[in-house]
Amino acid sequence: MERAFGQTELTLDGDLRELARLALWIGRFCRSHSLDENVEFHLNLALEELFANAIGHGGCKDLPAAVSIRLSLAGREILAEFADRGRPFDPADAPPRDLGASLEERGAGGLGLHFVRQIACHIEYHRVNGWNRIALRLAI
Amino acid sequence: MIEVAEEMRSGWRVVAVRGRADAAAADHLESVLKTAVEANAKVAADFSALDYISSAGIRAVLQAARAAEGRQSEFAVCGLSPAAKKVFDMSGIQHVLRIHRELPC
Numbered sequence: 458m459e460r461a462f463g464q465t466e467l468t469l470d471g472d473l474r475e476l477a478r479l480a481l482w483i484g485r486f487c488r489s490h491s492l493d494e495n496v497e498f499h500l501n502l503a504l505e506e507l508f509a510n511a512i513g514h515g516g517c518k519d520l521p522a523a524v525s526i527r528l529s530l531a532g533r534e535i536l537a538e539f540a541d542r543g544r545p546f547d548p549a550d551a552p553p554r555d556l557g558a559s560l561e562e563r564g565a566g567g568l569g570l571h572f573v574r575q576i577a578c579h580i581e582y583h584r585v586n587g588w589n590r591i592a593l594r595l596a597i
Numbered sequence: 598m599i600e601v602a603e604e605m606r607s608g609w610r611v612v613a614v615r616g617r618a619d620a621a622a623a624d625h626l627e628s629v630l631k632t633a634v635e636a637n638a639k640v641a642a643d644f645s646a647l648d649y650i651s652s653a654g655i656r657a658v659l660q661a662a663r664a665a666e667g668r669q670s671e672f673a674v675c676g677l678s679p680a681a682k683k684v685f686d687m688s689g690i691q692h693v694l695r696i697h698r699e700l701p702c
Contacts, residue, residue, distance in 0.1 A: 473619075476620060480649075494680070505619055509653060569652040572687055
């Protein structure tokens, strides 16, 4: 298997306060690979939305070491591998968001995954040994 | 984590929000904006020092916009950075919000 260059890994507890640590870690990754603020913003957004979903809907709330994230560069893409030990959840199963609907009809649900789909150019899902494994590819 | 500073300017309550409007800060943001909307006829959320916003932050802004609509008060979002503006654009809620490049006051 090809080993991606400059890989780095972070483990997070099932607590939204971990977002501060996630943001610092993403910032360090981006600086060490000379990635701009725009890429950093998108990485934060995609990974926060997956993390918040795992806590809010996946049953990861208050679980220690609930989530593990790896980031690596592969050519002109960033590979973000997000793993959580919550309930099985394939992002592809979530219905697409109806942006044509009015605010009242639409509510605010599903917005996070909508963002993930907008940001990532490729999303892959596997359920492995009790973990959801979501691999995102983001163009630089 | 967000920091908030508020002041009155030409009849507008200006709520300046600084920092990261993420899922950990969304409840704080919602409560600050809704409190302002409930106590003032015109509220401008100044996001020019907002570094980051996620869907949780967008939801907080949306709740404030709904509260304003219910009271028929004005609620404007101003000073978004290009990256934050893109999140509003992706959300589709820019059509129901007043988004200004500059503060209205």
